[in-house]
Amino acid sequence: MSALAVKRVWKEYGDQIVLEDVSIDIESRAFVALVGPSGCGKTTFLRMLLGQERPTRGEITIDGLPLPQEPGPDRGVVFQRYSVFPHLTVLGNVVLGREMLSAPLTGRLFGAARKAAIDEAREMIAAVGLSGSESKYPAQLSGGMQQRLALAQALIMKPKVLLLDEPFGALDPGIRAEIHTLMRSLWHANPMTVVMVTHDMREAFTLATRVVAFERPRDRPEEKLRYGATITRDIAIWPPRTAGQASLIRPDRDGPVSHKGQ
Template sequence: MSGITIKNLWKEYGEQIVLQNVDLEIAPRAFIALVGPSGCGKTTFLRMILGQETPTRGTIEIDGAPLPPEPGPDRGVVYQRYSVFPHMTVLGNVMAGPEMKASRLIGRTFGARHRAIAEEARAMLAEVGLAGSEDKYPAQLSGGMQQRLALAQALMMKPKVLLLDEPFGALDPGIRGDIHKLMKRLWHEVPMTVVMVTHDLREAFTLATRIIAFERTRDRPEERLRYGATITKDILIWPPRTAGEATIWDRDFQPGRDDPTIPGPIAGTTWREDESDAETYATLR
């Protein structure tokens, strides 16, 4: 299980209110996309789920238990800038978390335990398409490969919740499409809930099961200090997407073929643009 419950969440920095009165129930294995204008508190919200920030008021629970006060292995995170260790090899990066967890004193394992972690790490690298790159260093990888490495590093800890902070924003469109395919597959195969911050609405509609929009409802200059952002839209993607149950939406993405906002033929079927989806997309855009 990996459900998240947020109740009456507020975040303030001194007199500045960033988020106010946020209530949200996230089902286990959902894929949530957080969208909204820059500076509306999306990343702050993500950091509170991670445990890097403490709510000023309100509660966050995972599977009915209060969120631990510090980040833990139950929550993995991937940032826009590649959060990998530059001095370690690709294999070493993916092994680092499990080794530190198994041996907190020296951060290394030996013998059979070390071999087991190495074998699991190699299998994870193969899952994200990095087989054969185990002995390279991050600087020797392309941007897309480094982001695959960051995903492998996070998934190696078997998190209940995977947090993505605009992880694909710096990638070229072609590479981003490949990472989207990988992300869809991993979400289907790995039992986890995903919460992703993105400014790309197409990305949100392509990957998510549900889109949550944050916005300041009172944003005049004299109001910005004392009124924070809150949830203004909560949109379930249609047709529904369920982890472990691939649908036509999970095929390799091609504009005009799999994009629900652009009609096009696929497997003998013609997409019919849904008016409500088109209206929602236009409203968010």
């Protein structure tokens, strides 16, 4: 299971209110896209789900339990800027995650355990379409290939929740379309909930099961410090998309959406 519940969450930095009174339930296996103007707190919200930030007020739970105060293997993350290790090969980058999960004190596996980790890493590398690149270094990969590697690096940890912060924004349109196809396939194949920040509305409606909009209802200059952003729209995609079931409808031709009260 990987259900998230956000209840009456506020985030403040000194006198500045970034988010105010945010509440949302995200069901297990959902794919939620967060959209809204720059500076409205989407990335801050994502960082709270990751554990890098704590709510000033309110509560976040995962499967009914308080969200751990620090990032952990239950939550994977992929950023827009490639978060891979430049001194390690493709295989080394992916195996490292498996080693850190299985041997957190030493970061190393040996013998049969290491062979099993390498085999698992090779399977994940193949799943993201990087077979044949195991011995290459990140600098030898294109931007799209580096983002595939970042996905493999996150997914090898088997996270309950995958957090994506503008992960495909730096890619050109052709490569981005390929990564969208890959992302849908990975979401169907892996038992995880996905929460993605994006500025691309087409991307949001192409990939997500729900599109959630953050906005500042009061945005005059004199109000920006004292009033934060909140959720103003929660849009369910129609026909519904369900993880684990291949869609018979092309994502860019899905039907109308329904609006849920928020």
